[in-house]
Amino acid sequence: MSDAPHPRDAIGFIGLGLMGHGMAKNIVEKGYALTVMGHTNRAPVEDLQGRGAIEAGSVAELAGRSDIVFLCVTGSTEVEALVRGAAGLAATLKAGSVVIDCSSSDPSSTVKLATELKNAGIDYVDAPLSRTPKEAWDGTLDTMVGAEDVVFERVLPVLGTWAGKIVHIGGVGDGHRMKLLNNFISLGYGAIYAEALALADRVGISADRLDQVIRGGRMDCGFYQTFMRFTLEGDREAHKFSLANAFKDLRYLEAMADGAGLVNPVGNAVKNSYGVAIAAGGAKDYVPMLPAYIDRLNGGAK
Numbered sequence: 001m002s003d004a005p006h007p008r009d010a011i012g013f014i015g016l017g018l019m020g021h022g023m024a025k026n027i028v029e030k031g032y033a034l035t036v037m038g039h040t041n042r043a044p045v046e047d048l049q050g051r052g053a054i055e056a057g058s059v060a061e062l063a064g065r066s067d068i069v070f071l072c073v074t075g076s077t078e079v080e081a082l083v084r085g086a087a088g089l090a091a092t093l094k095a096g097s098v099v100i101d102c103s104s105s106d107p108s109s110t111v112k113l114a115t116e117l118k119n120a121g122i123d124y125v126d127a128p129l130s131r132t133p134k135e136a137w138d139g140t141l142d143t144m145v146g147a148e149d150v151v152f153e154r155v156l157p158v159l160g161t162w163a164g165k166i167v168h169i170g171g172v173g174d175g176h177r178m179k180l181l182n183n184f185i186s187l188g189y190g191a192i193y194a195e196a197l198a199l200a201d202r203v204g205i206s207a208d209r210l211d212q213v214i215r216g217g218r219m220d221c222g223f224y225q226t227f228m229r230f231t232l233e234g235d236r237e238a239h240k241f242s243l244a245n246a247f248k249d250l251r252y253l254e255a256m257a258d259g260a261g262l263v264n265p266v267g268n269a270v271k272n273s274y275g276v277a278i279a280a281g282g283a284k285d286y287v288p289m290l291p292a293y294i295d296r297l298n299g300g301a302k
Helices: 021-028 042-049 059-064 075-084 106-120 133-138 149-159 174-202 205-213 222-233 245-262 265-279 287-297
Strands: 011-014 036-037 055-056 069-070 098-101 124-125 143-147 163-170
Touching: 011 021, 011 149, 021 036, 021 042, 021 069, 021 133, 021 287, 036 042, 036 059, 036 069, 042 055, 055 069, 069 075, 069 106, 069 174, 075 106, 098 106, 098 149, 106 124, 106 174, 106 245, 124 174, 143 149, 143 174, 149 163, 163 174, 174 222, 174 245, 174 265, 174 287, 205 222, 222 287, 245 265, 245 287
Parallel strands: 011 036, 011 069, 036 055, 069 098, 098 124, 143 163
Antiparallel strands: 124 143
């Protein structure tokens, strides 16, 4: 995407976690004025300050320095807390600003927040992410965007600082709807891999032998490869998406299906696979660790 900065817009960024740190790094390195929100983990803040970013001590201070504010937090609960209230973005951003939510959020919340912000003269964009922290750092993430056409054109240059693939899905909320569909497919694969690996172990087929059959065939894909890097090599860094976030997104999917009047038995089955791990205390573990929880559910000792 274009490396040229948009001269009008100063950028604020809240949420310097696994994805946000790399995204913010690319924004400031492409020449945008960047203000970041203070964080309990000081390492990303200090790294970005070294690259030219300014740290704000509050949402209001960040809003005062920004024309476009990115949010990259856990989900709708956190986004709502940042937008609403006397010191939130809706109250402290100037008219004509844009809020871009890159979190995996509930589309129904997204639409409500967009209406509230529109009443304050502020535009809202949902631009959730796909791929991993490595691509965030490299500036090659995928994003699926929900926005009015004119707003999409305005924010496209800054999205292009950290995304290699940008798809404008439709209006506000459609990016988050697409994200839930995307995660349903990917996390569905994860649940299938987990159960297949647990069953393979029970019937005496090693993970290595299973991989020799799947890898390079029609069932192979990037998600499979990062999942199996943990299984085969014990690489915790290969696929850093928590079981808690997986379960959260599948609950959002369930609510979206309910709202659409669609029975989704497969979605509920996938959600329950992750729910088993959450109930067993696995919230902070990553998706490729799910096979051990499926094994324990069936009396195993892994």
